[in-house]
Amino acid sequence: MKELITLKPKAEARDLNFYYGSFHAVKNVNLTVPERQVTALIGPSGCGKTTLLRCFNRMHDLYPGNRYEGQIFLDSDNILSREIDPIEVRMRVSMVFQKPNPFPKSIYENVAYGLRVRGEKKRSLIDEKVEQALKEAALWDEVKDRLKDMALNLSGGQQQRLCIARALVANPEMILFDEPTSALDPIATASIEELMSQLKQHVTILIVTHSMQQAARFSDYTAFMYLGEMLEFGTTSKVFSSPSHSQTEDYLRGRIG
Numbered sequence: 743m744k745e746l747i748t749l750k751p752k753a754e755a756r757d758l759n760f761y762y763g764s765f766h767a768v769k770n771v772n773l774t775v776p777e778r779q780v781t782a783l784i785g786p787s788g789c790g791k792t793t794l795l796r797c798f799n800r801m802h803d804l805y806p807g808n809r810y811e812g813q814i815f816l817d818s819d820n821i822l823s824r825e826i827d828p829i830e831v832r833m834r835v836s837m838v839f840q841k842p843n844p845f846p847k848s849i850y851e852n853v854a855y856g857l858r859v860r861g862e863k864k865r866s867l868i869d870e871k872v873e874q875a876l877k878e879a880a881l882w883d884e885v886k887d888r889l890k891d892m893a894l895n896l897s898g899g900q901q902q903r904l905c906i907a908r909a910l911v912a913n914p915e916m917i918l919f920d921e922p923t924s925a926l927d928p929i930a931t932a933s934i935e936e937l938m939s940q941l942k943q944h945v946t947i948l949i950v951t952h953s954m955q956q957a958a959r960f961s962d963y964t965a966f967m968y969l970g971e972m973l974e975f976g977t978t979s980k981v982f983s984s985p986s987h988s989q990t991e992d993y994l995r996g997r998i999g
């Protein structure tokens with residue numbers, strides 16, 4: 743039976759195709775990302791999860807030869823439209839990568855950077871926003887007395903929370919997470935998952951994960967991709983307990999990798 747998704751959509755891919763040169767990596771994808779929920783993108787290695795994720799903030803524009811077809815709506819704006827500036831899109835939709843990638847600068851400057859590139863000069867306002875982002879990223883208490891220390895001296899889990907603070911500082915509407923915990927130990931992973939569950943109160947989250955336990959633990963919706971196509975989408979409990987496609991079931995049971 744088809745499950746009804748009643749939540750308000752924040753983003754919607756419609757008949758989306760994506761090509762790396764002549765290679766067709768994302769095929770006719772339709773996907774609704776519900777507002778202020780966590781949606782997990784799962785599927786076998788190479789099925790196009792990261793490629794799809796990167797369409798949602800036009801990351802692919804940074805490389806020549808890449809091509810989109812179709813539409814992605816963020817609220818009522820088609821962010822693939824030529825009239826929309828990809829830099830604007832990336833302010834509304836930020837990204838956290840697999841490996842924590844702080845800049846070789848101080849903890850403070852890592853977060854302040856996002857404000858400075860937007861032209862913010864007022865020191866008191868930057869201080870305030872840096873503190874707020876570090877608090878939202880559950881890092882403030884650990885770093886408030888050493889904001890001038892190099893970010894690269896933080897632990898891996900702290901570096902990833904710093905990258906989340908950097909993603910949060912410009913008040914994005916949506917954050918894309920690309921396997922954000924795959925380089926972290928179980929304790930750091932648990933704190934990032936806890937943080938994402940808090941963040942969804944005001945930000946929409948789309949996350950690529952290889953960990954079925956992670957998707958089952960804290961995502962609200964799950965989308966299963968297979969060979970570039972979106973095979974299945976529904977509440978996480980529905981997709982995990984009674985998937986509609988045999989490929990989804992095979993993947994969840996570890997029969998395809």
Ligand SMILES: Nc1ncnc2c1ncn2[C@@H]1O[C@H](COP(=O)(O)OP(=O)(O)OP(=O)(O)O)[C@@H](O)[C@H]1O
Nearest residue numbers: 762765767785786787788789790791792793794952
């Ligand atoms: N820059 C690129 N140029 C050409 N092909 C690419 C590029 N990046 C990825 N691909 C190809 O696109 C397909 C989808 O890759 P993608 O990284 O999106 O898959 P994935 O599901 O995220 O995989 P994984 O789970 O292993 O990270 C793969 O066949 C991959 O080889």
